[in-house]
Amino acid sequence: MDFLARVTAMVGGTMVLLRRMSAPTLQAVGAAPSIPQAKKQGLMTLKMPTAQGWSDGHVPTTAPGLKVNAFASDLLHPRWIEVLPNGDVLVAEALQEASKPKGLIDRAAQATMRRARALGVSANRITLWRDVDGDGIAEERHVFLENQRQPFGMALVDGKFYVGNTDGIVVFDYTEGATKLEGPGRKLVDFKPGGHWTRSLIVSPDKTKIYAGVGSLTNIADEGMEAEEGRACIWELDLATEKARIFASGLRNAVGTAWEPVTGKLWTVVNERDGLGDETPPDYLTSVQDGGFYGWPFCYWDRIVDDRVPQDAAKVASAITPDYALGGHTASLGLCWVPDGTLPGFGAGMAIGQHGSWNRSTLSGYRLIHVPFTDGKPSGPPRDILAGFLAPDEKVSYGRPVGVTVGADGKSLLMADDVGDIIWRVTAA
Template identity: 45%
Template sequence: MSFFRFVLATPLSLLLMAPTAEAQEPERLYGPNPSLPTPQRGLLPNMGVPEKAPWNGDKPTVPDGFTITAIATDLMVPRQTIILPNGDILVAEGSGGGNAPQSRPKDFIASVIKSKGTTGVSGGDRLTLLHDENGDGSYEKSVFAEDLNAPYGLVLVGGDLYVANQDSLVRFDYQPGQTRASGSPELVTELPSRINHHWTKSLTASADGETLYVGIGSNSNITERGMEAEVNRAEIWQIDTETGAHKTYATGLRNPTDLTIQPDTGQLWAVVNERDELGPNLVPDYLTSVEEGGFYGWPYSYWGQNVDPRVKPENPALVESAIAPDYSLGSHRAPLGVAFSNDAVGGDFTNGVFVGEHGSWNRSDPIGYQVVFVPFENGEPAGDPVDFVSGFLTDDGRTHGRPVGVTVAPDGAVIVADDLTNAVWRVTRDET
């Protein structure tokens, strides 16, 4: 009997209840030199996504000395946020993709599992403005722009508001205090959108505002759709703000889901979702600085020169050039947000980055589902990640929410988008 016929003949519940055994976690999950276990491959990969649980009056957990508040609810799949000059918060709402064909039985099974951890709300294809009229922490929401196409990345450069849709980079005029877009967006450049297995297009701007960077994910897990589907994928583009001209800045990043610029140095950093189906403890998702012209392994290798045996033909010369990332976040955490802290956040959370971990389907026991803080020293990650916003996972294996984008406001507030609760959370330091 073929595997496909076996899947059709077997109750899905039995398949979902019988993943391969979880391997013992390696001793070193985090940092520049994580332990990398032997790859595991079987009939089915480890799979599991916790079902949604209502908050019922509870809310996420934050460290002592901080308070968390839901400043917006009933949104339409919030993804990324930015802080505008007057303190307003702009939220990108959307859900893209959906055009990737399911070529293998395991693709169908994985899609069923993934659906358990998604909201039933349709993506808004819009930008929503959150405005605190009285400065009391109570925000009113209004629609800033509509009729977008799964907007994700956002950045403001002077009077130009850039939005990365799943198929294009567009620009709006913006004036401080503006509450509604003054017109339709201007096209800056088309972005790769065929198939769109990984549809999110992350976005940031250089410190001088002259250059934009767009992260573009791969069109497969590990080239199972062929290399022709991966043209202009798994890379970061550099785009000139004046002309819209683009060039490839870095390659081999399977899914660079968020980008940011390091204060003081102007260095580009990214969080990247690595490949699946090599076991629950491979391959580490990561935080890394990004070098111009750098190659980061995908699809031929992971974490430097560790060859992925599934990719044929091999490319030893390119593997030899592969750059190992700066910092492992652990495997299957699915980081979707990254933001550098500032002095206003204060205390132990002053120097480092916040990372929003959405959680992955490629484990039978869920991990991630939190915002962590990675401390920095001398401009580099130093030490294990620290829980900053947690409590999303319940004791009975469900989850209240799934963090996506993270933004740090000039006043030290940490803004977290949650695309399962359909809320935006604001974490502030308590007054002393």
């Protein structure tokens, strides 16, 4: 980082201290969150812990009645997990790549992200891990697919393996038990790369469609709405016709998706906009309606207008209020449905990997949480499944939670940690 960027980062650090004095003490969480009035920050808050990783014997803190172990180690920025029917575990290893900085704030932000291991050279591969003896630790590692463009989401349907690269969805032939995909694959859908680059995938319960989360290019359509065309939405791919369409929009950065079995609805976690305060607006968990619009960039939560954005009154009027707030800037990325009986002490609900904030005066996220559900809806406050990823003084992170899924045994959760470079496995103690 050059001298001017260092100065910018120092100024940003001073702003963190000043903003902490007036920061809200309660998180905006739940179906009816208390969201502080927006305060335009001007100079963005830049605060992210230095990535340290885990020392020998140091592991995340579990909820009572649970234990955790490393299922797989020595990865390179593991982000997303897919468990195959035969029990093989696939891990997408990818990383945000730097674009040309547009100014001093961009330079400082990129330097901060490099220090936190959130920016760099991407591995661009998917690895396969096999637990041969069933002890909860993978003994075999294979390169399943490489030379992709920031692979993230994965899905298997009827002998076809789909990969969500940042620039589109690619399909490959798959043979059960294979440890490597053969052939170049075939591209089915084009996405615009850059910005929020992750492309999660989930198969519909009837296996006829795939849904893909595509995030925005910018914070609040800073480069105009034309640059955001086809972004900030969830796409639907019909597997029979191979035609794709936008399923829902106004979702700034919808990452993890999951099916709720009582209602059959699709749910997602969304990262909201920056620059309005520590808790404003909150990231959220919501069901997703076909054709639904969720506010971005014109408004947030219950049609609260963001006056930094040129307005569209009709769009604001049509915006759907999300179901459940998750707190400001928690960077809730991973999502999976947890059936009752998976983990002791936790009933049916959603597990959410909160990657953790980088732009608020007091850090948030950095944990794996569980939101209980009853009759198809969130029914209580979130509880920690795993914590302890952040040092008490917030200066270093040992890990950062990302993707989460239920293990092949139905009695465990697997969670990707892209700072610890580990896949953690959580089970009954």
